[in-house]
Amino acid sequence: xxxxxxxxxxxxxxxxxxxxxxxxxxxxxxxxxxxxxxxxxxxxxxxxxxxxxxxxxxxxxxxxxxxxxxxxxxxxxxxxxxxxxxxxxxxxxxxxxxxxxxxxxxxxxxxxxxxxxxxxxxxxxxxxxxxxxxxxxxxxxxxxxxxxxxxxxxxxxx
Amino acid sequence: xxxxxxxxxxxxxxxxxxxxxxxxxxxxxxxxxxxxxxxxxxxxxxxxxxxxxxxxxxxxxxxxxxxxxxxxxxxxxxxxxxxxxxxxxxxxxxxxxxxxxxxxxxxxxxxxxxxxxxxxxxxxxxxxxxxxxxxxxxxxxxxxxxxxxxxxxxxxxxxxxxxxxxxxxxxxxxxxxxxxxxxxxxxxxxxxxxxxxxxxxxxxxxxxxxxxxxxxxxxxxxxxxxxxxxxxxxxxxxxxxxxxxxxxxxxx
Numbered sequence: 255x256x257x258x259x260x261x262x263x264x265x266x267x268x269x270x271x272x273x274x275x276x277x278x279x280x281x282x283x284x285x286x287x288x289x290x291x292x293x294x295x296x297x298x299x300x301x302x303x304x305x306x307x308x309x310x311x312x313x314x315x316x317x318x319x320x321x322x323x324x325x326x327x328x329x330x331x332x333x334x335x336x337x338x339x340x341x342x343x344x345x346x347x348x349x350x351x352x353x354x355x356x357x358x359x360x361x362x363x364x365x366x367x368x369x370x371x372x373x374x375x376x377x378x379x380x381x382x383x384x385x386x387x388x389x390x391x392x393x394x395x396x397x398x399x400x401x402x403x404x405x406x407x408x409x410x411x412x
Numbered sequence: 413x414x415x416x417x418x419x420x421x422x423x424x425x426x427x428x429x430x431x432x433x434x435x436x437x438x439x440x441x442x443x444x445x446x447x448x449x450x451x452x453x454x455x456x457x458x459x460x461x462x463x464x465x466x467x468x469x470x471x472x473x474x475x476x477x478x479x480x481x482x483x484x485x486x487x488x489x490x491x492x493x494x495x496x497x498x499x500x501x502x503x504x505x506x507x508x509x510x511x512x513x514x515x516x517x518x519x520x521x522x523x524x525x526x527x528x529x530x531x532x533x534x535x536x537x538x539x540x541x542x543x544x545x546x547x548x549x550x551x552x553x554x555x556x557x558x559x560x561x562x563x564x565x566x567x568x569x570x571x572x573x574x575x576x577x578x579x580x581x582x583x584x585x586x587x588x589x590x591x592x593x594x595x596x597x598x599x600x601x602x603x604x605x606x607x608x609x610x611x612x613x614x615x616x617x618x619x620x621x622x623x624x625x626x627x628x629x630x631x632x633x634x635x636x637x638x639x640x641x642x643x644x645x646x647x648x649x650x651x652x653x654x655x656x657x658x659x660x661x662x663x664x
Contacts, residue, residue: 302539303460332531335538364544386446387545387552388453396446412541 255288255323260295263321267313270306271391272409274352277310281340284331292324298331298340301392301412337362338412350375355397355408364411372408374399382406413595416588417529418473419491420598423586423636424520425465426492429482430644431513432458433651434500443503450549454510457546461539468531483655487645488638495578495632497644504557504564508571511550512579512612518543519607528596551615558619569621576624580605580631 264283265276277283277297285296295314299307311328318326338357341349346356355372370384372395379401386396387410394407435455442448466478475481495513500506521543524536557564583605592598609626616623634640 301457301460301542302464302535303457303542305456333534335534335541337541364541366548369545369548386449387549388446388450390449392453392456396449410545 255286255293257286260286260293260318260323263318263323264295264314267310267317270309270313271393272349272352272354274348275345277314279342279345279348281342281345282310282336284334289325289327292326293318294327294329296329296331298334298336300336304392336412338409341409349409353406354394355406357409357411360411368411369395372397372406374402374404375406375408376404377402413591413597414473416586416591416595417532417597418469418475419586419588420592421465421469421473421532423491423493425462425469425481426490427496427513427582428458428465428517429462430490430492430647431496431510432456432462433647434496434498435506435510437500438503438506447503447553451506451510454514454546454549457542464535464539468535472531479655483652487640487648490640490644490648491636491638492640492644493578493581493584493632493635494641495575495581497635497641497647498578499643502567502571504567504571505574507550507553507557508568508575509579510546511554511615512575513582514543514546514550515611515615516579516582516604516608518547519604519611523599523604523607526596527598532597554615554621555619558616558621565620568619572616572621573624576626577629578632580626580629581633581635583608584631584633584636586636 261278265278267277269275269280280300282298282300283295284298287294297311297314314328315326337360339359339361341357349356353375355375358368360368369387371380372382372384373380374382377399379399381400382397383400384395384397389396389407393410395410396405397408398405432455435451435458438448438451440448442451462482463478466481469475469481470477476484495509521536521540525533525540527533527536554568558568583601585601589600593600613623
């Protein structure tokens with residue numbers, strides 16, 4: 255087994271709620287281990303209550319087995335805590351292209367400033383206001399851009 | 413030791429499940445769209461936290477699976493405090509309740525990050541970050557409405573007065589309190605209550621509200637021992653209806 259090949263295959267497993275973002279770009283993969291029968295992947299869930307975790311696990315298993323990695327086990331990583339800081343630079347670009355604001359880096363401290371101040375994914379302006387810290391999914395908040403006069407959602411910093 | 417940790421996990425899980433169910437009753441009825449979404453999200457988080465705590469019970473202590481814990485018990489087996497059982501009432505009450513509850517949870521999970529029971533410490537670290545959104549939401553609206561109009565101020569003050577004896581019931585000491593403290597699993601309910609008071613007092617002041625005189629309030633205890641308000645049984649009846657209508661092991 256070549257770990258890089260597994261990671262490449264995992265780039266095709268998307269977040270069901272943000273279909274341009276893969277589990278690799280979300281920083282959800284914390285380990286790839288060879289087993290007797292195939293491979294075991296460690297998956298770090300994002301939000302504790304995210305309903306997509308079980309779908310993502312099933313999709314990883316399906317994708318890797320189809321790619322010929324043998325029997326695939328997905329183990330939830332309950333040891334570490336996911337943070338939005340784990341989203342890759344490429345992931346941030348993909349989020350913006352998808353129309354979702356990217357989270358700022360929080361480096362372990364989350365405050366109201368970081369939650370409120372979002373960059374508009376449509377025009378790039380930082381002249382925005384937050385309408386609600388809860389959005390259509392657990393990982394999104396709702397904002398409005400004063401520059402291009404459009405509402406937008408943003409991936410929450412966590 | 414395991415009985416003590418189990419008791420702790422059950423009461424935390426039950427608080428989260430029951431308040432999560434209550435908050436979900438705002439879905440479609442919120443006073444404004446953003447608050448409808450906020451309470452629905454709070455509910456989703458809280459039910460997810462209950463699931464995570466029940467999963468620890470299953471994995472670490474061979475208790476029944478989380479669905480059975482959530483839906484397959486008798487009223488006396490639930491260890492939630494009375495505060496979370498109360499009906500949602502008006503928005504001012506629900507908001508004040510969540511504000512007081514979220515800060516208690518924030519204090520609880522912050523202290524549990526250092527728990528000697530490693531699986532709970534790891535979960536606490538994870539949940540703590542998400543709770544930041546809950547407490548900031550409560551702080552924002554309590555401050556806004558406390559300093560709003562004469563009516564909004566009066567309603568928030570009366571909600572606070574009404575909530576307090578129930579809120580103090582969140583810190584009802586358990587049977588294994590000393591054991592949990594001595595083994596470093598949990599700092600104990602008394603210490604937690606002090607941290608909670610230190611967290612909420614400045615916000616209440618910032619909101620222009622008056623903290624009720626706690627020395628004159630008798631806390632509503634009983635929930636941790638399985639004695640509940642008249643509101644829990646009908647809520648459980650509704651919450652477990654689907655589960656009870658099928659074979660408990662049915663897959664759907």
